[in-house]
Amino acid sequence: MNIDFNYWNPTKIYFGKTAMDSLETELKNYGKNILLVYGKESIKKIGLYDKVINALNNTGKSVTELSGIKSNPTYAQMMDGAKLVRENNIDLILAVGGGSVIDCAKGISVSAYCKDDPWQKYWIDFKEVDNKIVPVGSILTMTGTASEMNGGSVITNEDEMLKVGRVFSPEAYPKFSILNPELTYSVPKIQMVSGVYDIFSHLMEQYFSGDDDNTSDYVIEGVMKSLITSTRKALKNPQDYEARSNIMWCATLGLNYIAGVSKEQDWEVHNIEHQVGAYTDCPHGVGLAIVSIPYYKHIYKYGLAKFVRFAKEIWNVATDGKTDEEVALAGIESLKAFIEEIGIPTRLRDIGAKEDTLKEIAYSTYPGGGYKMVECDEIYEILKECF
16 A cells, blocks of 8 residues: 555445435435435336435425436536525435436535536536535435445536536535445346446556555455456346345445545546547446447556456456466456446447547547556547447
8 A cells, every 4th residue: 555545435325125214314414405306207117206205205395306317417407406406595405316316416516506617617627615515415226336425426518518527525425325226126238237337447447557466456356356246147137136236335335435545546448438428428337348448458568467467366367378468468358258248339339429520539538547648649549449
């Protein structure tokens, strides 16, 4: 553990089949006015909306609703929510849905009382929040982002064609999050596997950074192995509670920042995918899967020892008679095989990307990286490989 760190995560987690029983207890800790934020109709179809409304009524709350949050939440939607917060003197934002809904709720929470342009101040200039923050609580229905236990808020500005992730300080984390794996049963397969790959990508972005043999690497490897095993079980039986609960907790562990302590981290796959998402509106995990293989083939030689370890520890790649480069590439190919096994597209053209937009995507992406800094011209080459 060569890098000093401070770790603080204030989110209270209620996990399991009885997790919803704690909603009314938590609601009593906040004032009367609640902003209920959710997606489209899925929470109504599974009966969750009625349960939430009953809890809000039982605790005497006044409810304002913001529905229709997109899978890539927009700045316009976020600012609509911020306006509702001010107009209704909201005491708590309750996000019910997946990571996109929770991301939007956190964006609303820090933007509602910002006197400047929140987009410029917080998502472009990355300044610290110095205004009132409205508390957020969440009820999770789709796993992947770990937004239920972190400060991340990924927002798409459609006017500027930018999709940007911002990590806020713990003051903006959800105060509580309710995680019942049964709520994920009805999620369509493509959304489920997209979430799975988002988890896997979070883990790899932290893992492929520094070859020091630290505890975080062992934590990440353990979560990766659990995720692979549980995903295969859940695909065979979507209502396998143990498998779905393991996936849900893997997601939370994957990006509640515990796995990344004392790691330099990378995040360039996410940077590239964010811009792919801005131009295609594709599911986040699908975009990450498409970008990952060409990206890792581009940088693996600069972190060869860790890619060899990944191949051996995660994919059980045999090393006899192989060079380190051959082992590392076999590990990346094993990752590609897993992507194909779980049914995620592997090419940008498969998700509606246009070849003539690749240069625009590349040159609007933040350059970065871990083992190797990747500039925009290299990103363009990677995207051509992805296409």
